[in-house]
Amino acid sequence: MKSSRSVYILLSLVVAVATFLVTMLLMNISERKQEARQTYFPLANLTEDTVDPAEWGKNFPRQYDGYRRTVDTERTRYGGSEAFQKLDENPRLRRIFAGYAFSLDYREERGHAYSLQDQDETERTRMRPQPGSCIHCHGSVIPLYRKTGGGDVMKGFEIIGPLPFAEVREQVTHPISCVDCHNPETLAIRVTRPGFLNGIRALKKSQGIDDYDPNTMATRQEMRSFVCGQCHVEYYFAGDNKLVTYPWANGLKVEEIEAYYDEIGFSDWTHAETGAPLLKAQHPEFELWSQGIHARSGVACADCHMPYMREGALKVSDHHVRSPLLNIERACLTCHPFPATEMKARAEAIQQRNAKLLVRAEEALIALFDEVKAARAAGATDSQLAEALRLHRKAQFRADFINAENSMGFHAPQEAARILGEAIDYARQGQLAALRLRRRPPER
Template sequence: MNKFKILFVISAVAIGLMGILIASINEGKKEQAQINSVPKIDRWETRNEEFRKHYPRQYDSWKQTEKSDDIDDLLKEYPELVVLFAGYGFAKDYNAPRGHAYAVEDNRNSLRTGAPVDEKTGPMPTACWTCKSPEVPKIMATKGDAEYYTGKWSKYGSDIINPIGCVDCHNPNTMELQVNRKYLAEGLEAEGKMKLEDATQQDMRTMVCAQCHVEYYFKKTPNPKGGTAVAVTLPWAEGTGVEDMERYYDNLDFKDWTHKISRAPMIKAQHPGYEMWKTGAHGKNGVSCADCHMPYKNEGGVKYTDHKIANPLDDIASTCMNCHRVSEKELTETIAEKKARKDELHKKAMKHLAAAHLEAGKAWEVGATKAEMEPILLDIRHAQWRWDYAVASHPAFFHAPEETLRVLATAIDKAGNARIKLAKVLAKHGASDYVAPALTSKKVAQEITGLPFKQLVDDKKKFQKGLLKEWEKDAQEKGIYNPSSTKSIEKLKTSY
C-alpha cells in the first residue's frame, strides 16, 4: 500500500512538473511568435520605450547601456591631447564614449557643442547630431537632407531628444534591419566595391553600425531653399585605407581646422571602426559587428538579440568563445598583450606629435618662412591623421591589431621626420636650444595653449540652466519626449 502511495505521489509530482514545463514552453513559443510577428508601430516612432510593449527583452537589454556611465576624461589621462587639438573642439572636452543611452546627453553636455542662447547660435553645425538619435533620420525623411544639414547645432535642440535606439537600425513597419542615413549608401557607391541594396542579412548586421562608426567629414553644399548645408560625407572615393583617405583629403586640400600653434592644416579622424574592422581577421572572415557586440540570448525558451551593445569581453562566453577554441584566460591574456603594444605606440606618437606642434610654433616665432615650414606641416598633418585614425576608432587594436600597429608606426615615423626637419629650422634661426615644455597635466596643457577653460564651463552651465530646460519642455509638449524615460540617467554628469 505504501508503495502505491509513493508511486502515486511521484507520478503526481512528475505530471505537475511536466505541466509546468509544457506551460513554460507554450509561453515561450507564444512570446517567440510575438517577437517574430510585426506589430503596428508608426514609421517614425522615436521613443524607444514605446517598443518595449512589443519587444520587452530587446528593450530591457538596450536599457542596460545606461550602466556604461563612467566619465573617462581623456584630456586628463593624456594632457598631450590638449596640444594636439589646439584650436579645435576636442581640446575643450574629450571623453571616452559611453553607452548608447547617453548619446544625446553627452552631446548636449560636451564643451565642444558650446553654449547657444537660441536656435541660430553655437559653434557647431546641425550635422553634429547625425549619429546621436533616431530623430535625425526622421528629420532627414520629412524635411530632406539639405534642410537637416543647414544651420547651427541648436536648431534642433527640442526636436532631437531620444538617444540612439530602435529606429536607427530597424524599419518599424517590418522590423527588418535598415540603414536610415543616405551617406553610407553614397559612400559605398563611391568606393565601388559593394552596393547597399545588395547587402545580405549578415552584411546588414554590420551596415547598421557602419552608418555611424565610420570616418566622415562635413562637406559644404548649397541648400536649394537657401543657405549652406554642411553634410556628413564619407571619404571613400579613393578607398577605405588610412593612406587612401589621406590622399582623398589631400587632393581636396581639405582641413578640419588650422592648428593654433603649429599652423598645420589638420584632419580630425572621427571613428573609423568599420574601416579598421574590414582589415582585420573578423572583417575578412565575415564576422559582423552584431556577432560580437550583440550576441544571441536564450531566456525561457525565447531567442533574441542582446541589445546591450558593449565590450564583447564583458560576456566572453556568449561572444568570443562561440568561435575561439582556447580558454577564456588564454584569450583575455592575448588581447591584453595586444592592447599593451598599441598603448605603447599610442603614447609615443602623442608625445612626438605634441612636441612637433610646439617646436613648429617656436619656429614660426623665431622667423621661419612659409617655404621652410610647408613640408614640416605636411608631415605633422599626416602623422596626426594616422595616429588619430588608429585610436579614434576606439577598439581598433581588437578589430585589427596588425593594422593598428602598422598605422601607429607610420605616425611615429612621420612625426619623427617633422621633428628632424624642425631641429634644422630652429638651428638656422638661432633657437637650437629650444625644448618643448613638459605637459604634466590637463591644466598645464590648457595654459600653454591659452584655452579659456573656466569661461567655457561657466557658459555651458548657463546653457544647461536655461535653453536646455526649454528644449526638454518643448519636446514634451510636442509629444516626442517622456521625462520618465530618462529618470534613471544622471543628466549633468560631466568631466568638468
C-alpha cells in the same frame, strides 16, 4: 511457458514507458517551437514615426530590456562606458588638438541611451557653434528629415544640416532607437542614415559596382556590420550646407581617406602651435575593423557587440550594446574554445602593445611641435616650414586615427601597428625637416 509470459509483460511495459517518453518529448518540442514562433503578440502599432523605444518595447520586451541597460557605466582597461575626461587622462591631447574644439572637452564614449545627452553636455556644443548635422548620428532623426523634406528623407537631410544645432536639437526627442536599425513592419535590420547610404555607394562605385543599395543588395551578415557603420565611422561636413559625408570614394584605409581629403584640399582646423592645416579623425571603427582578421573571417560587429543569448527556446540578440570584454562568455567563447580569462588576456595584450606605440607616436608629434616652434622663433618662414607642416598633417592624422578608434587596436591589430609606425616615422621626419632650418649647413 511462464517465463515467456513475464518477458511479454516486461516488453509491453518497456514499450509503454518509451511511448510515453517520446510523446512527452514531442509535446515539449512542439511547445518550444510554438514559443519560438510566437516571439511577440503585437500590442503597439509600429510605424516609421515610432521613435520611442518604449513603444517597441511593448512588442519586444527582451530587446527593449537590453537596450535600456545601455545606461550602465562600467569601465574596462582601455574602454567601457564611463565618460571620463580624456584630456585629463592624457594631457598630450590638449597640445595635439590645440586651437580646436576637442582641446576643450573630449570624453570616453558611453552607451547609446546617452547619445543625445552627451551632445547637450559637451563644451564642444556649448562653447562653439555647431550645425544641425551633428544630430545625424546621435538621435532618431529620420522622421524629422522626412517631414522637413516633404516626404523625401535625402532632401530633409540636406535642409537640416546647415541649421544651428540648438534649433534642430529641440525637434529630436529620442537618442539612437529601434527604428534607426529596424523596419517597423518586417523588423528586418536596415540602414537609414543618408551619410552612410551616400558613403557606401561611393565606396562600391570605386570597386566597379554602380548604384549600390545596401538595403536590397547586402547579405544579412554584411547588414550586421552596416547597421553600426551608419555612425561608427570617420566623417566630415562637406561644403556650406555642412553635409555629413563619409570620405570613402578611394577606399577605407587611412591613406585612401587621407588622399580623398588632400584631393579636395580639406582641413578641419589650423593647429595653434605649428600652423599646419589638420584633419581630425572620428571613431573609424567600421574602417579599422574592415582591415582586420575578424572582418576577413566574416565576423560582424553584432557578433561581438550584440551576441545571441538563449531565453527558453528563444535566441535573442543582446541589445545591451557595450564593450565585449564585459561579456566575454557570450561575445567570444562561441567561437574561441578557451577560458574567458585567456580571451581577455589576449585582447588586452593587443591593446597594451597598441597603447604603448600610440604613446610613442604622440610623443613624436610633440617633439615635432617643439621643433617647428623653435624654427619659427629662429626666423624660419612659412614656405621654409612647408615640408615640416605637410609631415605634421600626415603624422597626426595617423596617430589620431588610432586614438579616435575605440577598440585600442583590437579591431585590426597589425593594421593599427602599421599606421602608428607610419605616424612615428612622419613625425620624426617632420621634426628633422624643422631642425635642419635651424642648423647651419656644415662647413665645406
